[in-house]
């Protein structure tokens with residue numbers, strides 16, 4: 001039987017709390033239905049989750065569901081853009097390493113792992129990057145202005161045009177706080193694993209500078225739980241960050257960071 005976005009939406013809790021990383025239940029339903037965003041990201045579904053998953057699968061089996069070409073189209077567009085730009089200049093602006101090849105490439109560290117940007121693809125020595133990671137890195141490479149970070153940390157919502165995405169960005173910090181509550185030392189280890197380092201900061205007992213991409217540092221502040229308060233985390237960006245990624249790219253980057261710190265698979269990170 002058909003089971004569409006609206007059917008899924010009606011089966012969700014309807015609180016629009018944003019804990020799933022989306023702006024609300026309808027945005028979540030759309031992402032699950034069209035982009036295979038993981039249903040498990042809504043932590044407020046109980047036993048009914050299994051039933052919903054079965055209905056979604058039955059709908060997919062009948063040809064409904066995913067819209068597979070939107071990401072491929074975006075990737076194709078970005079490939080055509082980078083095909084026109086000299087890669088040595090790209091490397092200089094985005095802080096990558098240029099290799100004349102063949103094949104000609106620019107290597108950038110993405111959350112501690114080197115990725116090679118070629119004219120027609122993005123590759124990685126370990127697991128093949130997902131289409132969304134490729135899109136992120138191509139946006140970064142083609143948008144990079146070369147302006148160095150200002151060293152002025154701001155909240156995501158202080159950047160222009162972030163009202164509709166701020167909750168999603170902040171949900172990533174919340175997921176980090178939940179995962180490492182009572183385990184601050186483990187968070188320090190996880191941060192080291194993505195190329196970050198602990199630094200002193202006047203606002204938080206645990207502060208980490210993470211080089212998410214060569215010209216995109218992130219500041220992660222963490223307050224562990226105590227008798228009074230739950231663990232909290234805050235993720236700040238450099239004021240110059242929009243010279244390198246757009247707002248949606250930053251939301252994806254924050255989700256990818258949360259996923260990697262928790263030891264998860266980047267394949268599950270879908271914008």
Ligand code: SF4
Pocket residue numbers: 012013014015016017018019020021022023024025028029041042043044
């Ligand atoms: S987590 Fe997302 S889908 Fe679940 S209730 Fe909150 S907004 Fe709705």
